[in-house]
Amino acid sequence: MEASILLVGGDDFLSTLLNRIRNLVSCTVEVAPTPSEAVPLIQAQQPDLIILQGNLPGGLELCRQIKDQARLAWIYCIVLDSPVQMLERAWLDRNWEMDCRIEALENGADAYLWLPQNDPHGEILEKEILLQQDRLLRAQIVSGLQMVKNHRELMRTNDILSAIALSDPLTELNNRRALDWELPRQVANARARAEPLSLVMLDVDYFKAINDTYGHPVGDRALQLISSRLRHNLRFRDTLFRYGGEEFVIILSNTDQQEALLVARRLCRLISDQSFAIEENLDLNLTISAGTASLKHVDDSRGASLLQRADQNLLQAKAAGRNRVFSCLDTSPQPDAENVPAARENE
Template identity: 45%
Template sequence: MNMKILVFGSYDFIKKLPDQIHESATDNLVAITDFHQAVAQIQTASPDVIFVQASLNGSIELCGWLKEQTQLSCIHCILVEDRPHQLVQRSENGWEWDLDMTTAALHQGADAYIWQVQTEETATHHLMLGQLTVGLRKAQKYRDLLEKNHILSAIALADSLTDLNNRRALEWELPRQITKARNQNIPMSLLILDVDYFKRVNDQYGHLVGDRLLQLLCTRLRHNLRSQDTPFRYGGEEFVVLLAHTTGEEALIVGERLKRIVGEQPFGINSKLTIDITISLGVASLENDDDEQGMSLLHRADQCLLAAKKSGRNRVMGWHHLSPSPTLEAVS
């Protein structure tokens, strides 16, 4: 594992660090001596371990800032004491005072507190390398935890039958897409589609055939969507597709193409059974007064889907503001 090491200290301070620390760093160690620059660096590229020179202005402040950042709790902060007056106090007051200083440093945000004493250079280097190992283990455990959480999140947000994102994933992704569209002032649309007369398939052939048909349908849809389109299984035989960078007119074209590629070729369930199906689709585009969660946007698309089914199915219905009151536009 590569070790990302940041040093908040002078060039001379870096030179005194053990050679093994220089060898462990992913990149060459760079001396950062400004508090705000250090914070910016940490936020841009989070390190695994930070060595902090105690005599540098802002050193204790940096340790305290790190302690307050919950998302940066994996960073191992090592405060290296090199202040001359503190070194004198240590030699005069003994181990009890040393223990009090260590307790204070840990309370202020450091994960480790090491004395940089020239007469004890070998011991100091051993302590630094020991803490480097602790930081390495801490970083590895954090990476392992992130990977496990990522796997669990993927399982929780995936539909087990179709491998598409599920409704829970849609509830997380739709607000994010809406925020992005508004911040970047770009269009966004979505469509809801439903398999026409799907209950007849289950009643005639059984639910296993129905499940296989949904799997084949999702495979065909996924292979015919654009790179910016994100499909979700909304429930049963109903699906939602988020259409980023897409106007209402473009969304109707996408819907019409999906309707065509589903209806033009039967689905081969096995070597003896093929089934013809059609789909109905409702399309809506993001408007200024839509809520941030996307409920009103979903509702409009759902109303269009209902209208498409009532008007004969195998149709695409879009919502357009052609007048002060909304009207429905159908594509058959």
């Protein structure tokens, strides 16, 4: 992808620098005459690199604002001063340059360049000096773009590692670590928006018998098929996690107790109504038990008490005979499949 550069400065600064940069590096260049006009461009497009006119009113404040925002701080900022005429005395010129450099770096600039256009007598600088300036400008831009590229590659690597860490390799569902991260966020969102939030905790009935009878590869395949059936029958706002072993948790955002009970019952029927083709000559009739719970104002911010209630209701469903749902709305949980198999291959 071609690099993107934003130039922020007055008309003379922009006209001088625009073609100069395009001749030095392959990039797309946007311009903004003032910091206030630059802000929406930076927020929307997030350019790789910004070159700011050093003496532009508000320019250094813009640089500091960018670096103070975590999501924008990676943008490489170069402050560039291009005085029309150098001072008569070289030591005054050096002091001026040093003061400008210090102020730019103190305001978060990644680099500062001093590229005067004329000599002390107002004459255009020699061609060799201008070429040297172009080399310096190009080298600084390339260096900045390389740092941005390295940052983005690191972020992509971190995203991949995070996805691996939060994903269950067998079922490709979100794992328990992902639930520990997501549930507090959902609790906070529900409370901020005054919306209901519910959980469903599911457990595959008699799963140990599958592993003991057919072996762990068959058990693993059964979990994959169950996960797939659950995942493809959830609503868009539901989030499915493999909690561990044969247990699953579903976060139901904007869902009250009654709706959660209906969702859980529907999922139980989806599992029990159709057998699972594990192998060419092996179909298993499987069922699940489920417990639901809904967020209360007394629940902790991490959702631990909410999860614990869903787990307790799941235990109630299993104690009542399995293949059913239990919630705080139930007084005596009933089977959620029309016909509970009298004998099943996995029992």
